[in-house]
Amino acid sequence: MATRIRPSSKRCAVIGGSGFLGRHLVEKLVDRGYSVSVFDIRQSYELPGVSFHQGDLCDKQALLSALEDVSLVFHCASPAPASDDRLLFERVNIKGTQTVIQACIDAGVQKLVLTSSASVVFEGTDVKNGKEDLPYAKRPIDYYTQTKIEQEKLVLKACDQQKGFLTVAIRPHGIFGPRDPQLVPTLVDAARQGKMKFIIGDGTNLVDFTYVENVVHGHILAAECLRADSPICGKPYHITNDEPVRFWDFMSEILVGLGYAAPRFHLPYGLVYGIALLLWLLTWILRPFMSFKPTFTPMRVALAGTYHYYSCERAKEHLGYKPVVSLKEGIKRTVESYPQLRRGA
Numbered sequence: 001m002a003t004r005i006r007p008s009s010k011r012c013a014v015i016g017g018s019g020f021l022g023r024h025l026v027e028k029l030v031d032r033g034y035s036v037s038v039f040d041i042r043q044s045y046e047l048p049g050v051s052f053h054q055g056d057l058c059d060k061q062a063l064l065s066a067l068e069d070v071s072l073v074f075h076c077a078s079p080a081p082a083s084d085d086r087l088l089f090e091r092v093n094i095k096g097t098q099t100v101i102q103a104c105i106d107a108g109v110q111k112l113v114l115t116s117s118a119s120v121v122f123e124g125t126d127v128k129n130g131k132e133d134l135p136y137a138k139r140p141i142d143y144y145t146q147t148k149i150e151q152e153k154l155v156l157k158a159c160d161q162q163k164g165f166l167t168v169a170i171r172p173h174g175i176f177g178p179r180d181p182q183l184v185p186t187l188v189d190a191a192r193q194g195k196m197k198f199i200i201g202d203g204t205n206l207v208d209f210t211y212v213e214n215v216v217h218g219h220i221l222a223a224e225c226l227r228a229d230s231p232i233c234g235k236p237y238h239i240t241n242d243e244p245v246r247f248w249d250f251m252s253e254i255l256v257g258l259g260y261a262a263p264r265f266h267l268p269y270g271l272v273y274g275i276a277l278l279l280w281l282l283t284w285i286l287r288p289f290m291s292f293k294p295t296f297t298p299m300r301v302a303l304a305g306t307y308h309y310y311s312c313e314r315a316k317e318h319l320g321y322k323p324v325v326s327l328k329e330g331i332k333r334t335v336e337s338y339p340q341l342r343r344g345a
């Protein structure tokens with residue numbers, strides 16, 4: 001009888017490996033001696049030791065060719081959170097994740113690490129030092145979060161120690177760093193349009209912003225700790241910088257670092273949220289006639305005006321996690337990485 005060759009434990013696949021987090025993860029894995037298959041809908045770079053497989057994760061056959069001889073899979077693909085395409089989120093984050101799980105099982109993959117989000121427990125009201133045992137949001141702030149909840153449930157439920165298919169979910173929050181297409185570019189765009197003069201609320205709300213290398217570190221620790229007898233099987237883990245910061249201080253540091261003025265004038269949270277909601281409704285109604293994307297969506301206003309920071313004690317205890325880059329250093333590296341976004345550039 002032919003014996004099945006056990007895939008090398010240093011051979012892994014990163015689904016979503018062309019994206020912001022995915023690429024940082026791939027680079028670190030290569031540094032650590034892994035050989036990596038990237039599966040993504042697009043290819044954005046080339047790297048020695050990395051093979052690229054272009055395809056849609058909803059296509060199981062396409063996935064299977066990228067998972068050949070792979071024992072460990074990271075799933076960090078998702079449509080951009082700023083999209084309001086509900087069907088796309090459902091197709092990729094829910095149905096696509098079911099396909100990923102099935103493809104992993106069919107390919108004999110032993111470990112699946114999902115990039116979830118700490119926002120799966122966030123309903124637009126304060127979360128202070130939230131732990132992993134908080135219930136999933138009953139009223140998630142948007143379709144993105146709604147489908148991240150379903151996605152996380154699917155992956156954690158699929159964990160089967162008897163069958164040797166092990167899963168874990170990492171819940172990062174507010175990832176930032178070089179090449180991030182979202183946070184800094186949106187902020188600078190708003191500043192260039194003169195929209196960053198105001199602080200929403202009293203400006204004291206603490207939130208987590210997590211430097212991308214810390215998020216990568218949490219993923220790799222989780223993968224390396226994931227064994228049939230480990231307590232981490234089928235569990236979610238918050239990964240943060242462990243340095244909650246005032247939302248508006250963080251934004252101001254990035255803005256000032258890039259040569260823009262920090263926001264100064266306060267506006268009441270309820271008023272801004274109400275206006276954002278009205279604008280959102282209006283753009284929704286007028287969608288067939290015009291396309292207009294407001295900067296201050298209700299979701300962004302909720303994130304800008306409430307507390308949302310999370311405890312990473314469980315990751316420290318079970319994974320031996322500790323942030324490797326401080327917030328101050330992360331901000332410095334991020335600001336330096338965007339010369340093209342500096343004021344006047």
Ligand SMILES: NC(=O)C1=CN([C@@H]2O[C@H](COP(=O)(O)OP(=O)(O)OC[C@H]3O[C@@H](n4cnc5c(N)ncnc54)[C@H](OP(=O)(O)O)[C@@H]3O)[C@@H](O)[C@H]2O)C=CC1
Pocket residue numbers: 015016017018019020021022039040041042055056057058075076077078079080092096115116117118148171172173174175176181182
């Ligand atoms: N950024 C953040 O602050 C946070 C992110 N997360 C999670 O982290 C993960 C990575 O996020 P981030 O790196 O910021 O996102 P990116 O958009 O930069 O990366 C996601 C990648 O997945 C690709 N992708 C999208 N749909 C498919 C598909 N159907 N098949 C294959 N590939 C696909 C994207 O391609 P394309 O760009 O062409 O769509 C992109 O290359 C996501 O799961 C996100 O939910 C969690 C918490 C916070």
Ligand SMILES: CC(C)=CCC[C@@H](C)[C@H]1CC[C@H]2C3=C(CC[C@]12C)[C@@]1(C)CCC(=O)C[C@@H]1CC3
Pocket residue numbers: 081116117118119173174175182183186187190295296300301303304
């Ligand atoms: C008020 C304003 C215009 C701020 C600009 C920055 C925002 C674009 C970011 C501030 C908090 C960020 C955030 C996310 C995306 C970018 C921000 C809204 C996520 C929604 C990304 C995906 C997640 O899983 C949760 C994140 C929470 C924080």
